Amino acid sequence: MSTSLEGQSVVVVGGSTGIGWAVAETTAKAGARTFALGRSGRAPEGTQGMVADVTDLPSMKAAFARIGQIHHIAYTAWSRQGAPSLGTLTSDHLQQTFDAKLFGALHAVRLALPYLDPLASITFTSGQVSRRYGVGSVLKGSVNAAVDSAGKHLAKELAPRRVNVISPGVTDTAQWGEAGSAKRLEALERIAAALPIKRVATPEELASAYLFVMANPFVTGAVFDINGGGLL
Numbered sequence: 001m002s003t004s005l006e007g008q009s010v011v012v013v014g015g016s017t018g019i020g021w022a023v024a025e026t027t028a029k030a031g032a033r034t035f036a037l038g039r040s041g042r043a044p045e046g047t048q049g050m051v052a053d054v055t056d057l058p059s060m061k062a063a064f065a066r067i068g069q070i071h072h073i074a075y076t077a078w079s080r081q082g083a084p085s086l087g088t089l090t091s092d093h094l095q096q097t098f099d100a101k102l103f104g105a106l107h108a109v110r111l112a113l114p115y116l117d118p119l120a121s122i123t124f125t126s127g128q129v130s131r132r133y134g135v136g137s138v139l140k141g142s143v144n145a146a147v148d149s150a151g152k153h154l155a156k157e158l159a160p161r162r163v164n165v166i167s168p169g170v171t172d173t174a175q176w177g178e179a180g181s182a183k184r185l186e187a188l189e190r191i192a193a194a195l196p197i198k199r200v201a202t203p204e205e206l207a208s209a210y211l212f213v214m215a216n217p218f219v220t221g222a223v224f225d226i227n228g229g230g231l232l
């Protein structure tokens with residue numbers, strides 16, 4: 001089956017860094033007209049960067065109106081809040097996490113509805129911590145579980161449009177520290193040692209999963225684990 005996205009438009013919400021950046025780059029290479037949305041407006045070569053904030057709904061609405069017809073949305077935006085335990089969890093942690101990752105995703109799809117192609121695909125992003133339980137994981141775990149669930153509900157509600165969720169394991173992005181920093185290298189080496197694959201994912205390995213769900217017209221309501229065996 002072809003993974004060409006020739007003649008199609010892709011919007012990556014959170015496309016200005018990390019996994020979203022790789023999704024924007026990969027879909028543009030597959031022939032799509034790709035728009036990378038974020039607060040910074042940064043975007044890979046061959047894509048169009050647009051300044052939009054998922055917590056500022058008029059900015060999202062304006063971005064979709066400028067883009068016009070949309071064939072695929074990938075949502076990778078989120079707010080880095082660390083791993084607070086319940087005792088140290090603040091309203092701010094909760095608000096920012098759920099605003100950027102869950103509420104932002106639902107609002108984005110709602111605001112994009114007038115522009116969504118009848119056979120459009122929507123791909124949310126959760127994370128393995130929704131099902132990997134541990135101390136300090138209640139915040140990320142619960143928001144990711146909510147995203148997994150939202151994707152399945154919307155796959156029925158928005159059909160025949162397709163809705164899927166990519167659930168990454170640990171992936172080498174700035175979430176883990178500045179590029180090349182000792183903090184990032186040490187954290188990723190420690191995590192890699194415990195994985196069956198013995199390394200963490202690259203953003204490009206994640207991006208190929210987003211491309212797969214966009215291009216395969218029979219995939220909907222699925223949560224794809226791309227985690228190097230992190231849930232085993």
Ligand SMILES: NC(=O)c1ccc[n+]([C@@H]2O[C@H](COP(=O)([O-])OP(=O)(O)OC[C@H]3O[C@@H](n4cnc5c(N)ncnc54)[C@H](OP(=O)(O)O)[C@@H]3O)[C@@H](O)[C@H]2O)c1
Nearest residue numbers: 014016017018019038039040053054077078127170171173
């Ligand atoms: N990396 C991992 O190990 C890992 C593991 C499991 C799950 N995940 C999930 O994968 C997704 C992407 O992670 P990542 O590591 O690529 O993260 P990242 O590098 O921190 O990227 C986050 C993106 O979200 C955008 N963003 C944040 N707040 C925003 C806002 N209010 N409005 C618009 N855009 C906003 C940022 O762009 P601007 O700053 O330009 O706004 C950036 O492009 C997240 O859902 C994360 O939870 C990652």
